[in-house]
Amino acid sequence: MSAIYVAIDTPSLERAKLIAEQVRTSAAGVKLGLEFFAANGPAGVTAIQELGLPVFLDLKLHDIPNTVAKAVEALRPLEPAVLTVHAAGGRAMMQAAKAAAGPTTKVVAVTVLTSLDASDLNAIGVSSGPAEQVALLAQLARDAGLDGIVCSGAEVGAAREAWPDGFFVVPGVRPAGSGTADQKRVVSPREASEAGASILVIGRPITAAEDASVAIRDIALTL
């Protein structure tokens, strides 16, 4: 059964703390992304870590190898449980990120964002569909020495088969009855878990609920 990381996408430290408190007994950790980090910086990350949950820092770094390595070095004292880079940054960039990260941080590569479908890929010059592109980038991430990838639940089964000990992060997870919003490649929590996700990243279905503690418990019951 996959563990749930709750995506806390807010610029408000107070709101982030409230959600983290609400989910702390059911979640395996919380994911903080660009919105939170831009508003609160490293001190905000530390404030959430002090609540006792592992933090996944989803900054999706993507630049030349030297710049990404320096950014990862600067983040290293935070000791995030998971840190993301974009696989499209290439092998050398991923190698540099992994070399700069601390030993307790899993560095994982975002393959194809779950908000993209085949026509979006086509529009940016990628003629293969999501499944093929995820497989290609997963192999590149593995060759670069990363710990795993981020992909949708639709691709995680094939990715897990090709990389049995990889760490697979699956966002774009929607319980029955939840709207997809800007996500295009969505699966249910159970489908993602059964297909081989290591962790499920779930945001709005939990954080937009009246009571996040109830929402996460209801989702966990479906796994």
Ligand SMILES: O=c1ccn([C@@H]2O[C@H](COP(=O)(O)O)[C@@H](O)[C@H]2O)c(=O)[nH]1
């Ligand atoms: O391909 C990706 C990579 C990262 N994400 C992040 O996951 C959460 C999903 O939030 P929901 O509210 O459950 O849609 C969000 O923080 C994204 O930045 C992703 O969705 N897809």
